[in-house]
Amino acid sequence: MVDQVVVEPKTDGITLKAELVGSFEQIKSRLGSMQNFEIKLYDGKLVAVRIESRDIQKRPFLFVVNEFLPQSLNIDYTIANDASPKMRKLSVLKDTLGMLSMINDLYSVNISEIFQYLDSAISDVMGSISQNYSTLFNSYDAIFNDYKELKKANFELSSSNKTLAVRAVQLTDENQRLAERIKTLESYSDQSLMSMVEEWLTAHDGEIDIVEFSNTYKMSPTRVEEILNKMVAMGYISLKG
Numbered sequence: 196m197v198d199q200v201v202v203e204p205k206t207d208g209i210t211l212k213a214e215l216v217g218s219f220e221q222i223k224s225r226l227g228s229m230q231n232f233e234i235k236l237y238d239g240k241l242v243a244v245r246i247e248s249r250d251i252q253k254r255p256f257l258f259v260v261n262e263f264l265p266q267s268l269n270i271d272y273t274i275a276n277d278a279s280p281k282m283r284k285l286s287v288l289k290d291t292l293g294m295l296s297m298i299n300d301l302y303s304v305n306i307s308e309i310f311q312y313l314d315s316a317i318s319d320v321m322g323s324i325s326q327n328y329s330t331l332f333n334s335y336d337a338i339f340n341d342y343k344e345l346k347k348a349n350f351e352l353s354s355s356n357k358t359l360a361v362r363a364v365q366l367t368d369e370n371q372r373l374a375e376r377i378k379t380l381e382s383y384s385d386q387s388l389m390s391m392v393e394e395w396l397t398a399h400d401g402e403i404d405i406v407e408f409s410n411t412y413k414m415s416p417t418r419v420e421e422i423l424n425k426m427v428a429m430g431y432i433s434l435k436g
Contacts, residue, residue, distance in 0.1 A: 204273035211308050215265045217301030240264050281319040388422045
């Protein structure tokens, strides 16, 4: 059996001076429409709890507790171990301000204090961003330059591929034409080819060079040899020596 390791979140809190102008019953009725919040009224105070997540044992893990007292507002919250405490604090303050905006005529919070907390939280977050901005920008700039080079290379390759594709089509057409020409030349009838041989012999003092004849008429030497043998067998020509 493996023991379960219980991970506890970090905690933090904020306390603001406040004044109850209306009644907690009115505040509860006003905040009752808020989703994800559980509103309770007991022991002369009102508590608004928002549970964001639970651990493996179903216990609240990430949560915010707003405790409204007649003269103060206590905000307690947890922070995930892998989260930024500065960002978490700012997020909690934002949500609390949203809640207070709904009950500003019933519950008054010290404006100076909340401004100080907000100013501090925003400064902390902006400080963290500014420290990492230079590194982030340099990384982005380097990646963007690589991207531009790759885009340029891709464009050049695409252009080359288009040129090669056009050339390949041209070569294919040319090869097809040559193949058809060779086929036509090789398809001389025996009678036509024998006449060509006789004309050649007459023009070359009765001698024929098979290779030269083949190259002249663009046909295979084998085909020339076949027709010469046939002419010898038929007695049209004879071999010397």
